[in-house]
Amino acid sequence: MAENGLETITYITGHYASRPMLEVTSQLTLLGWTFVAGFLGALMGIGGGIIIVPALTIIFGVPIKEAIAISIVTVVATSISGGSSYVEQRITNIRLAIFLETSTTIGAFIGALLVLIVSGNYLYVVFALLAFYLALSQILSVKREVKRTESNDFMNITQDRVSKYFNLRGDYFDMSINHKVEYLVKNSIIGWIVSFLAGLGSGLLGVGGGIFKVSVMNIFMNVPLKAAVATSKFMIGVTAATSAILYFVAGLLNVEYIAPAALGTMLGASVGTALMNRIRVKWLKVFFFLLMCYIGYNMLGKGLLLTLGLRLPLI
């Protein structure tokens, strides 16, 4: 048994070692790029694949499939590095995360199975519309969220039965305004269903893990944006690890990129998480609006190209 395991490891390393090694300068450039991705990902509670995948394919000429595999490993890296910092700062809502993880993992599993039967192309359009809707909700809720954060008004709601049953609530200390923000979670069922869809999307298309999770919690479930960012950061590692392990075992990870990419995102994430709680909610919301618009446009572009053959201008 042990010998067998050793053989597998030698096989995997041998398989990987046959590739040419990346130059030191390229490795350091990659480290820099992934640092930026990790930093932004930490501020937004997302994986950062939208930065890493284009950087790898355009700058380093990595084939798209390998780029996605590397990006998934960096999502795990950013999730445990950023996630640990937010847990330490007590912004993460671990119970809410586990509640929503049940639906994202089921969604991701079904999505990954559906890939074998149906094409997910039309789903790009659905997710693009969802992204635009959430972008709009983000920008329209800036004033209200700032006011509620400052006056600690997230407790003034009635919880639904499910949220009450699990006693979903939380609090964190907001360093930009120097006081504690408490909140009750509502609409748990809607949140659970949208998380299921987010998981389905990440299983089918490999995108949209974090972005939709943050918005779901913030817009539908009455979770303050910073708590949503921290909780999403914590959650994305679970689905990413499930995909990453498949790439790993199948020998599809391009090892020469892994060390600089993972290290870069982890460093970027630690800087980002140290900063996030000091930024005013207003600016985080505006960043989010811009990010969601960009992602929505890109998904719409992909969806229209794949379903109707229409080409949108690149931005």
Add this chain to the structure above:
Amino acid sequence: MDINKPIYLVLITGVIISSLLFASALALHIALPNMTEVVYTLALMGAAVLILTPYLRVAVALGAFLFNREYKFAILSLVVLLMMVISFISGFVFHIAP
């Protein structure tokens, strides 16, 4: 028990071990460019630690909730852990691995 603590410990341990492995892979690559096999092995070990950390994190959450007698959340953690294992196994069976 405050569940933040054990979960933080798992995450930070994963971060430290994997980043040490990645950093030594990078340093070795810069210092001794011919040791490709060792560099790859270190990087692969780093990736393995990284990928297994979220699995361990869910398992530790399960243990911590059981210890606290928060059975609702223990069941939810168990569901998540089972889904992670099922996805992994069916990845082999259905060759989902892209």
